[in-house]
Amino acid sequence: MNIILLGPPGAGKGTQARQLEEKYGLVQLSTGDMLRAAVRKGEPLGQEAKAIMDRGALVPDELMIRLISERIAQPDCAKGFILDGFPRTIPQAQALDKMLLNVNSKLDAVVELKVDEGKLVERVAGRFTCAKCGEGYHDRFKPTRAPGVCDQCAGTDFSRRADDNAEAMKTRLKAYRDETAPILPYYAARGVLKAVDGMAPMPDVFRALEGALGLVV
Numbered sequence: 001m002n003i004i005l006l007g008p009p010g011a012g013k014g015t016q017a018r019q020l021e022e023k024y025g026l027v028q029l030s031t032g033d034m035l036r037a038a039v040r041k042g043e044p045l046g047q048e049a050k051a052i053m054d055r056g057a058l059v060p061d062e063l064m065i066r067l068i069s070e071r072i073a074q075p076d077c078a079k080g081f082i083l084d085g086f087p088r089t090i091p092q093a094q095a096l097d098k099m100l101l102n103v104n105s106k107l108d109a110v111v112e113l114k115v116d117e118g119k120l121v122e123r124v125a126g127r128f129t130c131a132k133c134g135e136g137y138h139d140r141f142k143p144t145r146a147p148g149v150c151d152q153c154a155g156t157d158f159s160r161r162a163d164d165n166a167e168a169m170k171t172r173l174k175a176y177r178d179e180t181a182p183i184l185p186y187y188a189a190r191g192v193l194k195a196v197d198g199m200a201p202m203p204d205v206f207r208a209l210e211g212a213l214g215l216v217v
């Protein structure tokens with residue numbers, strides 16, 4: 001099963017994609033995570049993308065299309081994947097159609113996480129991640145069980161994203177409205193678009209997502 005999760009910054013795409021990966025063995029393809037890894041490793045792509053990401057704008061289509069087309073062609077993606085952060089523009093959506101044709105695959109569902117924009121700054125401002133295993137947390141909505149210790153790997157080093165601030169969020173939300181939201185009618189016209197309430201508590205969102213994807217009856 002190949003799925004796209006769509007929604008503005010902080011909607012919960014990464015949170016839900018990680019759970020789908022864990023429970024159903026689908027591969028999470030997060031373009032944001034791939035870019036941040038390229039920044040950490042000092043790769044040319046990371047050097048090109050860093051300033052753009054930090055201010056909350058979109059990285060050029062051609063770079064993103066190359067990145068994801070190389071990843072989707074890898075053997076592990078044949079068992080199914082969840083795209084989290086791609087496509088983000090109509091040209092990216094069109095390029096994805098071609099990529100899937102090339103690997104003899106298709107899109108099964110596109111799920112929009114519907115959220116209240118006014119609550120998203122709080123979501124991203126409170127987000128932090130274990131530097132060792134990448135587990136995601138939130139100061140208020142998902143704190144670590146023991147203060148300062150990762151529930152998964154007992155790591156004690158955590159990081160926060162450079163673009164998780166109110167100023168960059170304005171640009172990220174505008175980019176979503178202007179460049180990403182126009183993808184929704186593109187997929188609605190093909191009958192693959194579904195919607196889930198992303199404002200519910202995390203486990204409820206996951207159950208609704210499973211229902212929308214036909215994974216539970």
Ligand code: AP5
Binds near residue numbers: 012015058087139198
């Ligand atoms: P990316 O990393 O994709 O960021 P984003 O789309 O802005 O999404 P986020 O990761 O901020 O949010 P999310 O929806 O995954 O929320 P999460 O689950 O973490 O992209 C970053 C940048 O990279 C872009 O700005 C751009 O520059 C570049 N880029 C990436 N892909 C690109 C592309 N295709 N084209 C061009 N540029 C690209 O949740 C957020 C927080 O809320 C967490 O702390 C979580 O614990 C909490 N939370 C989640 N769900 C709930 C809930 N139901 N209730 C309460 N709290 C919740």
